[in-house]
Amino acid sequence: MQGTRTVYIKGAEQDKRGISILASITASGEKLPLAFIFKGKTGPRDIKIPAPHLKFCSVKGWMNETIWSQYAAKVWFTRTKEHCMHVYDTYGAHNSDNYLHAATRNKVHNINVPAAMTGTLQPFDRLVAGPWKESVKNTVSLWYENNSGEM
DSSP, X not given: OOOOSOEEOSSOTTOOOEEEEEOOBOTTOOBOOOEEEEEXXXXXXXXXXXXXXXXXXXXXXXXXXXXXXXXXXXXXXXXXXXXXXXXXXXXXXXXXXXXXXXXHHTTEEEEEOOTTOHHHHOHHIIIIIHHHHHHHHHHHHHHHHHTTXXX
């Protein structure tokens, strides 16, 4: 699943900080650990992500092949030894050779939702992730406003 590209934080107009969040659920509805992706090499030092959730950093603050593969190894591939299926969009990181080989070794069958069909074929995005992303955006913005612009 590819999330919103950027969650903008209220603050000065020139403020470009943001956060990307990867959310996953199982077919039974179990919520899996979130991946918080911060912009920069280390991200904000004063923000602690509680377990079992994960903190990642990337130059642009977006998902990339390395983060996708690390999340898969830490969360998805550790969950079962049985065959399972991942359903997600056609974002490049989801289809890298390294990830696809690791998925095959871990008995994961990958299903790509065709471009522009996520809302139709991935109801999680429309019914759960959309409202949840709006809630996260509002929570982060409120936190930012109440902490004097420090992040």
